[in-house]
Amino acid sequence: MSAPPPNILLYGAGSIGGVYLYQLLQAGCTVTAVCRSNYEVVKTSGFKLSSVRFGDVTYRPTAVVKDISECSGDSFDFVLVCTKSFPGSNPSLPEQLRPVLENRPHTTIVLAQNGIMIEEEVAVAFPQNPILSGVIYCPAVQTGPGTIEYAEMLNLFELGTYPSNAPDVHKNEARRFADLMIKGGGGAEVHDDIQIARWSKLLMNAAWNPIGALTMNTDGDFLLSSDPYAYDLAWGIMLEVIELAKQMGIPGVTTEVAEQKIALSKRRAETGTGREMSMLQDVRQGRSIEVEAILGNALRLGKQKGVSMPRLETIYALAKARCSAIEKERSKKSA
Numbered sequence: 001m002s003a004p005p006p007n008i009l010l011y012g013a014g015s016i017g018g019v020y021l022y023q024l025l026q027a028g029c030t031v032t033a034v035c036r037s038n039y040e041v042v043k044t045s046g047f048k049l050s051s052v053r054f055g056d057v058t059y060r061p062t063a064v065v066k067d068i069s070e071c072s073g074d075s076f077d078f079v080l081v082c083t084k085s086f087p088g089s090n091p092s093l094p095e096q097l098r099p100v101l102e103n104r105p106h107t108t109i110v111l112a113q114n115g116i117m118i119e120e121e122v123a124v125a126f127p128q129n130p131i132l133s134g135v136i137y138c139p140a141v142q143t144g145p146g147t148i149e150y151a152e153m154l155n156l157f158e159l160g161t162y163p164s165n166a167p168d169v170h171k172n173e174a175r176r177f178a179d180l181m182i183k184g185g186g187g188a189e190v191h192d193d194i195q196i197a198r199w200s201k202l203l204m205n206a207a208w209n210p211i212g213a214l215t216m217n218t219d220g221d222f223l224l225s226s227d228p229y230a231y232d233l234a235w236g237i238m239l240e241v242i243e244l245a246k247q248m249g250i251p252g253v254t255t256e257v258a259e260q261k262i263a264l265s266k267r268r269a270e271t272g273t274g275r276e277m278s279m280l281q282d283v284r285q286g287r288s289i290e291v292e293a294i295l296g297n298a299l300r301l302g303k304q305k306g307v308s309m310p311r312l313e314t315i316y317a318l319a320k321a322r323c324s325a326i327e328k329e330r331s332k333k334s335a
Helices: 015-026 039-045 093-101 120-125 168-183 194-215 219-225 229-248 255-271 278-284 291-305 310-334
Strands: 007-011 030-034 047-051 055-059 063-065 078-081 108-112 131-137 140-144 147-150 156-161 187-190
Touching: 007 015, 007 093, 015 030, 015 047, 015 055, 015 078, 015 108, 015 140, 015 147, 015 168, 039 063, 078 093, 093 120, 108 168, 131 168, 131 194, 156 168, 156 194, 168 187, 194 219, 194 229, 194 255, 194 278, 194 291, 194 310, 219 229, 219 255, 229 255, 229 291, 229 310, 278 310, 291 310
Parallel strands: 007 030, 007 078, 030 063, 047 147, 078 108, 108 131, 156 187
Antiparallel strands: 047 055, 131 156, 140 147
């Protein structure tokens, strides 16, 4: 008898989660999607994806729930977390996931989230579960509930175990999940040490995410706004991240890698194809932004290691103020 299809819980069915939902369905998986703000639309009509890579498609999760507690009696092979990363939130991410992970040590947790130092609280709460840390490149935007625009071919899911020296059975889970991503039509790579890839992406995230949120510009438009000062700010932030990675003993986070990252934005500036980073999308929709996971954690490490990070300190303070303004505006609307 053939093995049953992988049973997956998708926690966070926004733009990125919506694309990965499609890939997992294409790979033959059974997928339950936890939909919050878009629950009614997805329950009624499913997702509508307009994509260069996949075409224009409409699809539905195998099951749709509004709250993760509705799945407390189910057993999943993988729990794919595509929510924003908010360290120190209440309830914490482990508390949110507990209904489907408590007493289920064989369920693999996949963290498809931005930032650094995001895995530890999950590992402490669920020490027996395999944990896969994922670095994602999938420039999709949810333009309305259940409606996703995905205008580039770029689709890469880099993943590896947390910690990097996890047992072989955990590493096998990383290869298994990567195979599902590839079977579903995307790209995936398994890394021996995923933290190198995570810190390499921080070069881009630490610069362009807060800059976009603060200026309401794409990366390309920002570079065109005040040459050479705009370039110098973004590049200076990347150099601070490089120095911090060096002090942390993270290899491979070099000026050469940073040059490759910023070259993408320079090309977008030249061609008028700048990208709206996730923080900019969140500001436009009045959502909280990932200040701590992307900036705060890096700054705290910098303080511990004695690394001077004046640009990152400045942009962190401004991004925190932007986040506070969003929360105040949201409170007014709900009052």
